[in-house]
Amino acid sequence: SLGKKHKFWETQPVGQFKDVGDTSLPEGPIEPPTPLSEVKQEPYNLPSPYEWTTCDLDSEETCNEVYNLLKNNYVEDDENMFRFNYSKEFLRWALRPPGYYKSWHIGVRAKTSKKLVAFITGVPARIRVRDEVVKMAEINFLCVHKKLRSKRLAPVMIKEVTRRVHLENIWQAAYTAGVVLPTPITTCQYWHRSLNPKKLIDVGFSRLGPRMTMSRTIKLYKLPDQPATPGFRKMELRDVPAVTRLLRNYLSQFVVSPDFDENDVEHWLLPTEDVVDSYLVESPKTHDITDFCSFYTLPSSILGNQNYSILKAAYSYYNVSTKTPLLQLMNDALIVAKKKDFDVFNALDVMHNKSFLKELKFGPGDGQLHYYLYNYRIRNALRTSELGLVLL
Numbered sequence: 001s002l003g004k005k006h007k008f009w010e011t012q013p014v015g016q017f018k019d020v021g022d023t024s025l026p027e028g029p030i031e032p033p034t035p036l037s038e039v040k041q042e043p044y045n046l047p048s049p050y051e052w053t054t055c056d057l058d059s060e061e062t063c064n065e066v067y068n069l070l071k072n073n074y075v076e077d078d079e080n081m082f083r084f085n086y087s088k089e090f091l092r093w094a095l096r097p098p099g100y101y102k103s104w105h106i107g108v109r110a111k112t113s114k115k116l117v118a119f120i121t122g123v124p125a126r127i128r129v130r131d132e133v134v135k136m137a138e139i140n141f142l143c144v145h146k147k148l149r150s151k152r153l154a155p156v157m158i159k160e161v162t163r164r165v166h167l168e169n170i171w172q173a174a175y176t177a178g179v180v181l182p183t184p185i186t187t188c189q190y191w192h193r194s195l196n197p198k199k200l201i202d203v204g205f206s207r208l209g210p211r212m213t214m215s216r217t218i219k220l221y222k223l224p225d226q227p228a229t230p231g232f233r234k235m236e237l238r239d240v241p242a243v244t245r246l247l248r249n250y251l252s253q254f255v256v257s258p259d260f261d262e263n264d265v266e267h268w269l270l271p272t273e274d275v276v277d278s279y280l281v282e283s284p285k286t287h288d289i290t291d292f293c294s295f296y297t298l299p300s301s302i303l304g305n306q307n308y309s310i311l312k313a314a315y316s317y318y319n320v321s322t323k324t325p326l327l328q329l330m331n332d333a334l335i336v337a338k339k340k341d342f343d344v345f346n347a348l349d350v351m352h353n354k355s356f357l358k359e360l361k362f363g364p365g366d367g368q369l370h371y372y373l374y375n376y377r378i379r380n381a382l383r384t385s386e387l388g389l390v391l392l
């Protein structure tokens with residue numbers, strides 16, 4: 001279309017808007033791998049006042065710098081009322097999965113002050129697309145300090161992380177964004193389930209419904225004190241093999257999903273305090289593990305409210321139902337999240353989530369999350385129910 005030009009993205013091996021609907025283009029890699037000897041050996045040039053740095057998250061000091069850069073400059077909602085406040089332990093979890101590369105934790109510093117002013121990361125992942133398992137980089141935490149915006153720093157950072165991923169002989173990537181870029185493989189809606197409606201209304205996250213009083217609203221979102229499902233319990237290390245089998249089988253039905261092995265499941269799904277919570281249903285009779293649900297902890301800073309500074313949000317992660325109805329399983333997830341003092345439980349309309357959102361009193365969010373693959377063409381955009389991938 002004659003719309004806005006993507007000067008950088010039109011140079012990249014991604015689906016281009018002009019090609020949408022061209023079914024003659026084959027599904028799969030857009031460009032072949034480059035011989036490693038031909039990959040640019042030295043980093044891309046930054047504007048002169050800036051220099052590259054590799055952020056070692058094992059270092060308390062560097063992890064603090066990354067935390068503060070994101071806390072003050074990362075993603076805000078459309079009304080600039082909230083900003084993601086990823087915790088340090090969350091960042092260490094998200095960025096150090098099995099096989100991670102420190103060199104993919106890329107920062108930009110001002111040469112004189114040595115201040116961290118920008119950041120971008122990749123982590124390795126095996127992503128299945130239909131029946132192909134592809135080694136990819138999951139790109140995330142792209143952030144440029146508010147004072148350095150609109151200077152075309154983002155394209156340089158993207159090219160640099162691409163170069164470092166190429167050096168590890170990986171040629172595809174997956175990422176999500178709230179903005180439309182060439183070209184989404186699917187576009188999700190996000191939904192919110194109030195757990196603490198009084199606080200959500202006080203901070204302006206929600207509004208009192210028409211003909212609703214506050215006490216009626218509190219009553220509407222009230223939840224039981226305990227989960228309903230017999231055998232519902234926290235996941236433990238001993239459950240990793242069974243949860244891996246359950247999850248691999250469940251995810252095999254989606255067009256795009258992670259190809260998790262036991263090491264991945266142990267990292268991504270074993271409960272970690274204030275980072276990720278996972279529960280399963282162990283049949284009291286057979287001791288089989290029949291169902292699984294999980295959510296991660298991602299608070300948002302509340303910008304400009306006298307009474308509250310943090311919104312405690314849980315985000316639906318991976319859920320598997322084979323015996324317990326998904327509706328009941330997710331209601332139990334809401335119950336334990338409320339018990340853990342979360343204010344809101346968020347979910348995307350991916351996988352089978354649409355089947356419970358309305359019935360469990362989720363309300364639609366005010367934005368969308370677009371999913372992207374780099375250097376991999378998908379012939380037709382996917383339905384959100386064909387997507388089995390959740391990025392942090």
Ligand SMILES: CCCCCCCCCCCCCC(=O)CSCCNC(=O)CCNC(=O)[C@H](O)C(C)(C)COP(=O)(O)OP(=O)(O)OC[C@H]1O[C@@H](n2cnc3c(N)ncnc32)[C@H](O)[C@@H]1OP(=O)(O)O
Nearest residue numbers: 006007008009140141142143144149150152153154171173
């Ligand atoms: C084989 C491996 C491959 C690995 C790499 C794969 C690709 C990975 C791609 C990265 C995935 C990250 C995923 C992720 O982290 C999750 S999405 C969250 C991104 N971060 C934020 O929204 C934080 C707040 N915003 C900022 O820090 C800045 O606004 C950023 C840094 C976003 C842009 O900085 P800026 O100062 O506002 O802008 P300029 O420097 O002047 O640059 C303008 C150009 O940047 C394009 N742009 C804007 N937002 C983007 C976004 N979210 N993805 C990709 N591209 C984005 C834009 O279209 C334009 O290009 P165009 O002219 O062609 O349109």
Ligand SMILES: CN(C)Cc1n[nH]c2ccc(-c3ccc(F)cc3OCCn3ccnc3)cc12
Nearest residue numbers: 075076077082084177178190300346347391392
């Ligand atoms: C996914 N990951 C890459 C972070 C990320 N980047 N860009 C985004 C845009 C929306 C969502 C999102 C995903 C699920 C959800 F239930 C609510 C969301 O945003 C609400 C609006 N908001 C933004 C900040 N505080 C509140 C995440 C992201």
